[in-house]
Amino acid sequence: MARCKDIDGSAGVPTFYGKELRYQRELAGLTLQQLVEGSFYGPSHLSEIERGERRMPAELAEHVDRVLTTDGFFQRRCEDVRKARRTGHAAYFERVLEAEKYAETIEEWCPTLLPGLLQTPAYARTVVRATHPLAPDEEVDDKVAARVARARLFETDHKAPLYWATLSEALLRQSILAAEDMAEQLEHIGALAKRRRIVPQILPWNCGPHPFMIGTAMIMTFPDAPPLVYTEALHTGDTIDDPALVKEYRKSYDWLRAAALPPEASLAMIEEAAEDYRNGKQTNRLDHCPLAQEQLQQRQRR
Structure with a gap:
């Protein structure tokens, strides 16, 4: 032997x-x-x-x-x-950081931000700076580098998980970046989808009520371990391995995905939004909401 x-x-x-x-x-x-x-x-x-x-x-x-x-x-x-932490990540995220490398499938719902695994450096930097406004530049650089490094998961030729992301349409319409950077971010997601590295589905803005109107979820399955669910809020995160609770998250996510557009239509919407940013044609959904327009105008008059 x-x-x-x-x-x-x-x-x-x-x-x-x-x-x-x-x-x-x-x-x-x-x-x-x-x-x-x-x-x-x-x-x-x-x-x-x-x-x-x-x-x-x-x-x-x-x-x-x-x-x-x-x-x-x-x-x-x-x-x-x-407790032997890696730099650039919060302590509560360590278990997920390790687990995603060995996952067979990853399914994620993050309604207010594009998931970290899909973020470009520009998007990641904007998010990190917004959530840590007083952090030194060196700390921000470390966090951005650590977040971008996670995306190398999709560059490996072996053991790459099936990553299935359900994204709110609002993430395509409400930019936190300059138009050119936002176009690059959406083109990045589209490229990953066309390379068969990820499966994106867009949840339409007018889809109506669904089980995940509150909260986030990252559901991971493994070939050699029980499934995990990770949920996150501002400055906190929780990894759940209780089988009964994981099962409930699984049911809720299935209902969420059923309300989303098919992958092909979702990819077309992502590419269309990216092209609109490139051409300066991107519109905000609030432009079509009279009540929202009125409230915005009231704020501007104050």
Whole structure:
């Protein structure tokens, strides 16, 4: 049998943790498959933890401690690994940052902003600067670079997840960028769709009520682990793995997607909006709402 490649435990907290996990597993004479039996996780998931590439879920750590009789060592230390943060991302986002790299499918709904995985540098910088108005330029640069780096997920030729984004039509009509930058942002999304890297669906502005009128959702499934849901608000985020709650999010998202336009029509709408920005023809939906126009004029008179 070929000898496993050694792990450099000095490279960081995750690799130190993973090296100890492999040592204890081999000391017990167990294979990866034998150690994960009785859990919801697969051997490839455990192997990636041993190499320091993934963080240990608390429930898996509890299972490992029970099988290896390690007196709660891995459960106690998995929190230390999670705290070994990467620069540019909030602590509450760390689990998602790692999970999306191993996801089989990602489905996302973010009604007020284009999702981070789809953002161009210009869009990302505008969002980061708006949410952190007093942050030093260096910190903003780090956050933008970290956000843009996530999109490399779509550049890999293997293990790229199926990414299905449902986008509000308002995101196409209400620009937060200069027209040229907004055109580039929408062309970027269109290019990803035409390369079969993503599947976008547009939720029309007049679609009526739907289950996700409040909140965001990022639903991820994996070949070797239970599904996760991530929801986010200003300065906070929550990763949900409770099966019953994940199931409810799944139902709500299915209803949301049913109300959206088909992918082909959605791509055509995205490309049309991009062309309008290029040609200076982009209009805001509020232009067609008399009440909104009246309110806007009242504000301008104040």
